[in-house]
Amino acid sequence: MKSFYRFAVTSILLSYSAVAFASCPPDGKTQENLLVLKESKWQIADAQQRQQSALNLLDCLASPDPQLRDEIAFEALSFWMRSELLTTETIQTIRQQLQAQISAPLRQNDLGFQQPFAALVLAEVARVDRRKAFMNEAQRQEMVSVAAHYLxxxxxxxxYDEKQGWRHGVAHAADWMMQLSLNPALSKSQHSAMLEALAQQIxxxxxxxxxxxxxxxxxxxxYLGLRSALTPEEWDTWFNGLLTTSLDLKKTTQASLARKHNLTAFLSAMYLxxxxxxxAALQEKLLPLVIKSLKKLN
Incomplete structure (x- = not known):
């Protein structure tokens, strides 16, 4: 897995360095033009123009302006993909460019928006693939590896920031994982890689x-509990790993309180x-593990 990731990252970083990204708003457009497009429910009759518009909006995912980033770029890209209005070639280009961005070292002037919103759009790309497969096995493996390392x-x-809106990297990466978790083409080993990354943040x-x-x-x-071929013993090991720590959770420290707070939020949501x-089968498999974990936290 690690050797594949190094190969994948090297490949996409090379492609990233060769890409010249447009400005935001894209050349020839104003924010007002884009708001008019939003009001028209993202309708662009000319298919070729629509493909280019989607690619031109990718730079806006890094914008500090929440309207350009969230309400225009993300909403437009999500709408076009969910409405099957982008070609496979366009979606592949989006996949390649955004995976390159999310794997590249952060720039000194990075404001923290580009990678979280790249992850959110890549969740939409993963959704397209699970509903109507267009990636091959190597591309799917690459996406799982990049997503796991990012999370x-x-x-x-x-x-959330009152002026700049959302960054929310952990949540956006989790959304990406959610779309991947629903994909029947993924393997048990890929599920395990995803669960390892999820545990790191949980x-x-x-x-x-x-x-x-x-x-x-x-x-x-x-959803991995519903779909994955992990055995009950493997799930037991995974849940035990959530509580394995050198911290003394009975002591009041910032680290122990944060660990307990975050684990409780996750386990409570899982229980509910x-x-x-x-x-019934899922409850039988996971509910005792969740209850046991919650009791250990108290």
């Missing part, structure tokens, strides 16, 4: 999640969703 290594935990002891990250991290785990799911 595992996130250290920017900023969520047991975070550096930051207190406060923007719903626990529930967002829970969702892909829930399991109880409400009416999935």
């Amino acid at each position: 595992r290594d996130i250290q920017d935990y900023r969520g 047991r975070n002891d550096q930051h207190f999640y406060q923007y719903g990250e626990g529930e967002r991290l829970m969702t892909p785990v829930f 969703n399991l109880q409400e799911s009416k999935q």
Whole structure:
């Protein structure tokens, strides 16, 4: 897995260095033009123009302006992909460019928007693939590897800012994982890589999640519980790993409090969703592990 990731990252970084990104708003457009497009529900009759517009909006995912980034670029890209209005070639280009961005070292002037919103759009790309497969096995493996490494290594935990809007890297990466968790083409080994990355952030002891990250991290785990071929023993090992720590969780420190806070949020969301799911087999497999884990935290 690690050797494949190094190969994948090298390949996409080379492609990243060769790409000349447009400005935001794209050349020839103003923010007002884009708002008119939004009001028209993203209707662009000319198919070729629509493909180019989608690619031109990718730079806006890094914009500090939440309207350009979230309300225009992300909404447009999501709408076109969910409405099947982008060609496979365009979606492949989006996949390649955004995976390159998300794997590249952060620039000194990076404001923390580009990678989280690249992850959110890549979740939409993963959704397209799970509904109507267009990636080959190598590309799917590359996406799982990039997504897992991105989620595992996130250290920017900023969520919402009144002026600049959302960053929310952990939640956006979890959404990407959720779309991958629903894909029937993924293997058990890929599921294990995803769960390893999810666990890294679920047991975070550096930051207190406060923007719903626990529930967002829970969702892909829930769907992997439904779909993955992991054995009950492997699930037991995974849940035990969440609570394995050198911290003394009975002592009051910032790290121990953060770990308990984040684990409790995740486990409570998992407990509630399991109880409400009416999935008897899933409940039998995971509910005792969740209850045991919650008891250990108290």
